[in-house]
């Protein structure tokens with residue numbers, strides 16, 4: 001399998017795309033020929049999550065042998081990295097709707113599913129590309145990605161990771177998760193600034209010739225772990241396939257029966273993986289893209305116009321507070337019938353005017369497979385309250401947005417008798433203040449006290465990573481001025497060099 005850019009026809013090997021992330025023309029890598037309709041239930045039945053992942057990835061990462069791929073998958077998905085041996089268990093709410101639980105990894109967010117495997121894919125690709133410098137992953141985070149990347153890369157040979165987060169811009173729980181990070185190849189810095197300061201600094205570092213030359217001299221190569229990398233995208237296809245198998249096994253649907261999925265969406269990576277699973281043969285009907293008040297995507301699926309010129313809101317579901325979804329370009333590539341010139345023009349419109357539009361025919365076409373929906377914070381809290389009180393099941397705020405969008409569809413008679421799966425992207429205990437608010441529990445200044453309050457009422461045990469967190473020592477407690485970020489990177493480069 002070769003990968004091509006969404007903006008031109010140049011092709012590269014999977015190892016090259018893994019190591020470099022973005023295509024030189026600014027486009028994203030997609031399979032040169034997509035493996036359409038290759039998966040059938042009878043070939044998947046009885047397989048473990050790991051075996052399903054191996055089948056799915058064999059179509060994309062043809063640069064690895066079966067043995068290499070299976071070894072990486074075994075290192076990524078096991079009893080040390082996931083709290084549930086099924087990896088992605090399916091929870092049945094009632095005969096109409098199930099929840100696919102993507103949050104049983106080390107950081108309790110769905111990003112663990114990709115970031116547990118990605119470091120192995122990246123280091124294997126590095127060897128294939130005969131790259132012998134040490135990799136330094138640089139990441140800016142507003143929450144879940146940074147922690148999941150830290151856990152994924154922690155103590156993986158040949159790699160190092162440095163994470164920057166806005167000192168006042170992450171939840172208290174997320175902050176402690178990062179300040180108390182373990183591992184010998186990790187570094188975390190809070191900055192006095194916002195997420196955009198951190199992000200734009202890193203964008204400059206990646207292209208700064210002096211910084212790159214300095215790193216090169218010390219045997220270090222910069223890389224990133226963001227969700228446009230094929231090594232993060234394709235591992236996510238596996239859980240849509242495993243969800244299908246579980247649905248049939250649970251009797252929620254019969255073999256080959258069509259079901260809909262609702263996905264809480266930010267950068268469009270998760271839902272895109274669902275689209276790919278559908279193309280591979282999983283009988284998904286509608287892919288429903290759920291948004292919070294930052295509803296650029298919901299508006300797009302309604303009107304065909306993607307318009308970022310609007311107010312930005314901070315919401316209860318921070319991982320979905322995004323106006324420019326970085327994986328959306330891959331979706332547009334398929335909307336355009338794989339026409340790279342058209343995609344390049346749309347992306348030009350977006351970068352110059354903050355706006356792009358598909359034609360009426362294209363909109364009609366894509367609406368056969370996709371739909372958008374959104375709810376606000378008040379509704380999100382009401383959904384958490386309702387699902388907990390009626391079904392005894394606690395949703396995190398992101399998953400609650402998706403569940404609320406599902407409830408609205410059902411009320412409008414749009415479900416057509418089909419079973420719906422809501423993709424659950426985070427453990428509810430990652431967001432104690434919102435849960436306390438939704439369940440009308442007393443508030444506390446310390447997030448751990450709120451957690452205990454919630455655990456007391458729900459009887460739901462604290463996941464080990466959170467239970468242990470409170471008493472772990474802070475390793476990275478200081479904050480730096482944003483002007484000092486470059487110096488911090490250079491100092492870490494020196495430390496890596498000194499260790500080698």
Ligand SMILES: *Cc1c(COP(=O)(O)O)cnc(C)c1O
Pocket residue numbers: 109110111144145227264265266267268269270271319320398425426
């Ligand atoms: C990252 C994240 C999302 C958004 O996923 P995308 O792939 O960026 O669309 C949703 N929910 C949670 C909890 C997340 O961490």
